[in-house]
Amino acid sequence: MIHPTESTTRTLVSQLRSRIGQTVTVCGWVQTSRLQSVMQFVLVRDHTGTVQLTHRRDGGALEAVLDGAATESAVRVTGRVVDNPVVKLGGLEIVPEAVEVPAPATAPLPIDEQSGPEHRLDWRFLDIRRRPAARLGFTVAATLEQGLREYAQAHGCTELHTPKLMGTASESGAEVFRVDYFGRSAYLAQSPQFYKQMAIASGIDRVFEVGPVFRAEPSYTSRHATEFTGVDVELGWTRDAEEVQAFEEGMIAHALALVAERHGAEIQAEFGVEVTVPKTPFPRLAMAEAQELLRGAGWDPEGGKTDLDAEGERLLGSLMRERTGHQFVFVTHYPASIRPFYHARPAGRPDLTLSFDLLWQGLEVTTGAQREHRYDVLAAQAAEKGMSLEPLTDYLNCFRYGCPPHGGFGMGLSRMLMVLLGLGSIRDAVFLFRGPNRLTP
Amino acid sequence: MIHPTESTTRTLVSQLRSRIGQTVTVCGWVQTSRLQSVMQFVLVRDHTGTVQLTHRRDGGALEAVLDGAATESAVRVTGRVVDNPVVKLGGLEIVPEAVEVPAPATAPLPIDEQSGPEHRLDWRFLDIRRRPAARLGFTVAATLEQGLREYAQAHGCTELHTPKLMGTASESGAEVFRVDYFGRSAYLAQSPQFYKQMAIASGIDRVFEVGPVFRAEPSYTSRHATEFTGVDVELGWTRDAEEVQAFEEGMIAHALALVAERHGAEIQAEFGVEVTVPKTPFPRLAMAEAQELLRGAGWDPEGGKTDLDAEGERLLGSLMRERTGHQFVFVTHYPASIRPFYHARPAGRPDLTLSFDLLWQGLEVTTGAQREHRYDVLAAQAAEKGMSLEPLTDYLNCFRYGCPPHGGFGMGLSRMLMVLLGLGSIRDAVFLFRGPNRLTP
Known part of the structure; x- marks a missing residue:
């Protein structure tokens, strides 16, 4: 031995x-x-x-x-x-x-200070190794995640791992990757949405998950990726989205306090950014009010937009910062027409949802909602969206045997890091970026 | 507002x-x-x-x-x-x-005490909700994970998320799921192996990752799944696998101490299992010695087996328990013929590897190794295994510019839970099981 x-x-x-x-x-x-x-x-x-x-x-x-x-x-x-x-x-x-x-290293090195961004991504390991700021970014990301997790654990969440392989492309059907699965098709989960709701139906009172989410979206912006790390929370027995928002703002404030304490000085030195711990509650603004505010500032002059676009989100971020001094804003009560079928709606207002996005310095970092937990209403809302109910069978079944009211949110960890460190692109906020044109290294 | x-x-x-x-x-x-x-x-x-x-x-x-x-x-x-x-x-x-x-719940419920295992999996949410032991299992799993993470963080690891989408099926080619990716193919990572090594080459000194791994393996045993949660560690500057084993045994002992402290009594009550904190160091046994011991006890009478099969692992577990009183055993120095090309080999023994498996009560819960970090040797070992070097380009490039010696391991979280709680099947150790015949719910 x-x-x-x-x-x-x-x-x-x-x-x-x-x-x-x-x-x-x-x-x-x-x-x-x-x-x-x-x-x-x-x-x-x-x-x-x-x-x-x-x-x-x-x-x-x-x-x-x-x-x-x-x-x-x-x-x-x-x-x-x-x-x-x-x-x-x-x-x-x-x-x-x-x-x-x-x-020993071979000379010359394949990248230097003049290398362009794509070439640097090709040699990501060397680029990270040679830039202390890049390495600091991963340390900060880990601390941010730890802070979010600490809060979730302290507030009754059980950390869970839900499948990324799904039998049906059920959430929307679009933007889903298909997988060859023993002679048939599987699909990669766009989010743990259905499964974390299933966990609530399983009697796991509050759920926390950190894991990859996959979006087959041909987007080439600085803030989209085809694979990214999602932080998901689902809370049983919430009465409305407000309880979810209160949970989330507490969680973010806790995590940013941890980051500020551990890395504030280094972040200031390497990124020139001051980490501030946000005051709770964060400001809240219903979508209708947000649009009114934005239109007053010249956004969407044709008046045809139902949703906020990236430009609207940025502008709203700065307008709210001027008005409140706060970097965060919850935009609430999105129209039902632009939200998924499973978002709950206020009594008597079938045109609205009990949902929210969280913007941080004008970047959307979270979508959340109170969920519809009543089987009949949920099925009707899916049908209203033109969805076929058959692929939703397993999901809908959860609501036939006593699924309590609940709500939750999904947060993009890399988007949080982008804002936190003032990074120009999500490519710099992840270890290895994945986009429509990039599957390597 | x-x-x-x-x-x-x-x-x-x-x-x-x-x-x-x-x-x-x-x-x-x-x-x-x-x-x-x-x-x-x-x-x-x-x-x-x-x-x-x-x-x-x-x-x-x-x-x-x-x-x-x-x-x-x-x-x-x-x-x-x-x-x-x-x-x-x-x-x-x-x-x-x-x-x-x-x-309200619809009556009657679709499952009862007489329902068979597959039918219970169909109605997993209800089965979990109605069995306190099942819910306790998820709480224990979360604590186990927390304990592993705490130890990793305290010992210098940065928690990282590596891509699950890969451009090439590079690690082995077999048992890899293919994904439709914007008109071409991507592949699901069988493990974070290549990427966590890339992190070491990136100057991130020690890496910890918890995430899904995917195996396109048509196995129908009680211990295989096509998707499961892997806990991965990679340590820079190790000199041999022994340092990796020392890290892992410390990590497991810490995590099991946390589980015993928080849930020992409940686990005893619900599962009839006593959680014991293992003493370190765990026993170690070279593969050659393990086979000698096993053959002395009647295993593989034809003498033709190079690797341990499930039966051999179980028998070795009980023989070692008799000899040492310990539930764990590291089996080390596996033959190079049955290990991946990236495992390092002892000087002068190209037939052996500096690798190990960890068995817990006769179940393999971990594979680990010192990695080969020398570009020429690594490329030669890949070629010797008949692998094409072209799909390995990005990986091999990491070793051309000063990738230090390193080693690490991957652990199956659900297998750990199976042994910890004495569960008969991995199906009971995960929230939603995925196998060749099961993609739902």
Whole structure:
């Protein structure tokens, strides 16, 4: 029987200040080399910072290793940490005793500062590795997600994983990817909508899910992707969408407080953005009021638009910011004509829905609603939308045996990150972007 | 502008003991009704317990509502909590003042205690709702996941979401689902393997991912599914698989300690299983030793098997339990012939890999390895397996520009839950099962 051995002790660059005078091992990448006639200076970067190796040429093996290590080679450096106020990087340096190059890089690198955005996406791993801001983005995304999850858990949600493979393209039929499935067709879930409602019908009181959602939408904008990470919540026994909104604003405020606390200073330094924790409640505005406000500011001069377009959302974001000082706004009571059949409608107003979008700085980051839980009304609303009820059978069956009132929302994690970090494109807010023209790397 | 209103105060059944003498509102489902000539007794269940409503017939509206509420109707009950030691359910009852039935159930229910397993899967929401053990399973799964995540976060992992849509069926080609993608083909990721390695090459030091994985495998066993939740870890700068195993055993011990602490008593009561926190390190056994041990116990009498089959895994689990008292065993050093091309091999032993499986009570719950990070060796190992290098281009490119040594593992969350709760089938360990013959509900 084999038993565990001690693993090599590795020191992170951020820990070096506390190791002055000691011999340590640092693992990282060659960032740049200044190879002079007498001295060799090599900057080595790990995920926590960059340190200078300082080596006086002596004709030995180490000299040759340092001369030969191309930019971005992965190196394992053992050496003594020396306090040296002259060195710009933290006022210290490592005097190396041994340098291994377990993974040399080929020269030249395929991208540089001049590379265009698509070419950089082709070499995404290298682009991320060479830009501390990009790596920080993933750390921030993870903290944001953790904050959302903490709030959901603390408020009674059970985290669940629902299938991405569906037997029918039931939610809308359009914009759904078809999958070959053992000689028949399956479809990729556009959202966990039906399944999280099914969880409510299962007696799981409140549900939280983080997972991929798939949209077969030929959109080429800076805010659309064919696959993205959705954060979904569904709450049993809500009386109206207002309870869902109250849950969501609390969740966002909690998550942004966590991000501000952990990364506020770094985000300011790398992205020039101040993370502010939003005050609750967020402002709310019914769709009819929103349109009135927008039309007063010159939006949709023909007066023909039922829904908000991206331009309207941006304008509304700035108008509301002027009026309220708030970055968020819930737009509520969307017309039934532009909302899915499963959104509940106010009593006596079949033309409206108990639904909302949440805009953050003018970008839609969430859609939510109180759901229609009455079987007959739900089936009638589906029929009214011209939907065939047969593919909806499994879904509708949930409402025949006591599915309580409920409501929920779906949030796009990458859109949240776009606004949080002031990114120009969703391509920069995900690890590997997927769009109609991009399935690689 | 609309502003938030107070939400209705709801009391959970588990909180009733502290509300004796007060008027509360309870939301739940009608479990059973005993409608006698003088008295009406209705049991109402929510996700925290069951309470008895006790109502004396008086010819009023409430009497009619209680008579009419079929089993599994969703009800909202307002009434006074009364201490009554005679009542079996917690020694208390609610004397109702008002009962709403926002979602009546149709009678009869489509499943009962005699329903077979497939029929119960058809009506999964109802089966879960009516079995507290099933609901507990999801709570336990969420806690297990939380424990794994906590450990990963505390040990430097960044939680990441990698694409499930891939441009090439690169990992193996077999057992991959094909997707129609804007007139061409995409493929569903069998695991985040390539992408989490790409994250290491991106300078994200350690990676954690929880997400769906897809296997187009026509397997009909109790432990296979075509879609399941994978928990993936990848660690930069590991020297060998041993470091990965040490990480994993620590992670599992932490997660099981959290499960034992939160749900140990309930799991014992509902599933008859004692949750024990495993001691670390777990036993380790090289594949060659494992086979020797197994053959000594009569496994594979023809001596022709290279890999362990399910029977061998089960037998090994019990043999190791006898020898070590431990429920877990790492089987290490699998032959290269039955492992993927990207597993690293020990120096001088091209026939072996630095890989492992983790068995828990004889069920494989994890595969892991030190990865081959050297471009030339990796390409040679792929070619040796007869793989075409062209579809691997994006993957292999990661190893040309300084991808450090690394290792990791993938764990099946539902298999972990199966063993933890002693479930007979993976169908009971997931919310909605997906298999070759099942895409619904």
